[in-house]
Amino acid sequence: MKVMQEKIESEASAGAxxxxxxxxxxxxxxxxxxxxxxxxxxxLSGESQTNGHxxxxxxxxxxxxxxxxxxxxGYFDYLGGEPTTGLYQLVMNEVEAPLLKTVMTQAGGxxxxxxxxxxxxxxxxxxxxxxxxxx
Numbered sequence: 001m002k003v004m005q006e007k008i009e010s011e012a013s014a015g016a017x018x019x020x021x022x023x024x025x026x027x028x029x030x031x032x033x034x035x036x037x038x039x040x041x042x043x044l045s046g047e048s049q050t051n052g053h054x055x056x057x058x059x060x061x062x063x064x065x066x067x068x069x070x071x072x073x074g075y076f077d078y079l080g081g082e083p084t085t086g087l088y089q090l091v092m093n094e095v096e097a098p099l100l101k102t103v104m105t106q107a108g109g110x111x112x113x114x115x116x117x118x119x120x121x122x123x124x125x126x127x128x129x130x131x132x133x134x135x
Contacts, residue, residue: 068095097132100125104134 062070072091100114107113111129115122129135 096128100128100132101134
């Protein structure tokens with residue numbers, strides 16, 4: 001376990017530089033996230049609730065915050081009490097890429113609309129899309 005912890009720590013430290021170790025750390029956190037946060041196959045229930053302006057909205061079983069908390073707890077459980085570093089950057093990298101990808105899809109690939117949805121400057125969005133290899 002100690003060897004694994006040292007490896008994860010070194011990967012997290014290297015993650016700030018965006019090297020191959022960063023990809024491995026993100027992949028491992030993703031795997032832990034999937035293991036500890038398996039949303040039931042039916043994450044959207046068949047029932048709906050009324051939202052004044054939008055009509056019927058599917059009811060989610062978990063909030064995003066609850067999912068993040070559960071994933072992080074799974075990560076800490078995996079570490080078994082060993083210290084870690086670089087966690088903030090690891091989590092941000094893990095969350096930001098799918099956020100950008102999903103919003104770009106929602107905006108139909110239009111960066112101006114995506115930037116408006118995110119509350120970002122279009123130039124900032126372009127920089128982040130390039131950072132994660134998204135278009």
